[in-house]
Amino acid sequence: MRVSEYKFIDEEKLYSNFREKQSSCESSLKIVLLGELAYNPERIYALEEAGHQLYGLWLPTPVFSFSAVGPLPFGHIEDIPLGSWKDGFAEIHPDVIYGMLNFGSVAFAYDVMRACPDIPFVWHFKEGPSVCLRNGVWDKLIYLYTHAAGKIFLNDMVKEWFKQFLPPTSGLSLVMDGDLPKMDNFKNDFSPKLSAQDGEIHTVIAGRMIGISDTDLKVFVNNNIHIHLYTENYYNDRARENIQRFRTAPNHFHVHPHVSADNWTKEFSQYDAGWLHCLKSNNSGDQLKMLWDDMNIPARISMYASAGLPVILYNNTGHIVATQDIATKLDIGIFFKDAQELSTKLKDRIRMQQLTDNMLHNRKLFSFDYYVPQLIQLFRDIIKMKI
Incomplete structure (x- = not known):
């Protein structure tokens, strides 16, 4: 894929190691990736390598050139049709929804979370709080962080900053950057x-x-x-x-x-x-x-x-x-x-x-791989909380 005179991406070569079908682990999770992946999208293949089944419900109108939505040239993510995603969820019975990542996904993730109160939801947000304010979705961003069973913050500074605006909740949290590459x-x-x-x-x-x-x-x-x-x-x-x-x-x-x-x-x-x-x-x-x-x-x-x-x-x-x-x-x-x-x-x-x-x-x-065990444990912990 030639992006410009200066940028050529050979997707066949770049993703050649991320196409093999992986075996399911014991107690494999059905994970719905909701929204966008942004930079280094191939990182998500690490969840397949860990033995989990991935599904994609993608942001219909990506905002940035780097937003990265499906269908993807790697992995075996099963995309869910946008027009019938509720039927897709009913058929799949997902264990967890992993919502992400930048301000363009906030309203979309908000709508899905509100429509699926019984499915454990993890919200992971990167860029950026001020953009949400300018674009009128700050209230939805705060709703996501308030009501998500799992909350992922970019770093310790961001986690402390958000505490100023979030009520005390019983939700679990993790600190992990949003678009880390594969190891x-x-x-x-x-x-x-x-x-x-x-x-x-x-x-x-x-x-x-x-x-x-x-x-x-x-x-x-x-x-x-x-x-x-x-x-x-x-x-x-x-x-x-x-x-x-x-x-x-x-x-x-x-x-x-x-x-x-x-x-x-x-x-x-x-x-x-x-x-x-x-x-x-x-x-x-x-x-x-x-x-x-x-x-x-x-x-x-x-x-x-x-x-x-x-x-x-x-x-x-x-x-x-x-x-x-x-x-x-x-x-x-x-x-x-x-x-x-x-x-x-x-x-x-x-x-x-x-x-x-x-x-x-x-x-x-x-690298993303370093945090995969912690991320999967977060998923499992919030699933237990819902039972």
Whole structure:
């Protein structure tokens, strides 16, 4: 599938390992996937590998280009016709409904939950609370989190933030990001570092380039630090932005085509560190002032984890920021206040090796497979609660 001049996806190759029919486990569950899968949709095959039967009731009008709804080119998900989904449910007798993931699915999931009060329902939400407010579905989002038997939050910061708006309930919860990739994409085909060849620092951006100014680029050029940009979407807009970047750093700014998930480790491991969204928080530790950028952990962090790359992010000490929290706890972050400080830290080879080792040690935490046992246990626990 050719998405653009820069992005070609060979679905036959990419999903070749996710098509084998799996055997059912003892006490296999019938799980209805409701809504959308978003990034890394092949992750859901891990539930089949665990021995469960999947069904799909998909969002009829996806909002984003990455929403990912069925029919899917992997796995053996049985799609339920939208026009007769209630009849489909009556025939299937699902054990649990797993609703997800972004704001476009909120109203759809709300309607299905209201229509199926006797089926255990798990709600998993990512992006984003403010978008729900702007689009008039905030009340339905709160209803889903209030009445779902199982509630999945993206991270600890988000879970605490939602507590401000949710009544105390007896529902069970889990913390897990929404679009984690399959562990199969975390390979061991690591490449030699470019820095070992030329003695310069090479960093990578998988996606949008956020928070790096032209002035910063000049500092990086003076310190022989390269930025390798892998643009994923909105190519025309990015191409215009890149014109000035090429002028500022003709030998240190590089643009590369899309890399499929099965090549993440090999491609990205040649770099020294990966950039997250470098944004400055202004919440001063006040939950009510938190914005989406404070709550979000960008999907690109899993790409970097697959390659064992520490992450670069602005130092938001004194503010509530999810990326700062996880990077601090795992000791995988290169925090900076300005470009010169970052340049100095990137040249500290001993510390950089420590951070790299820490990411390699923890990279499984950024895969969906790691959480499958916890997710299945959540399903089983809420099913018991309904009996």
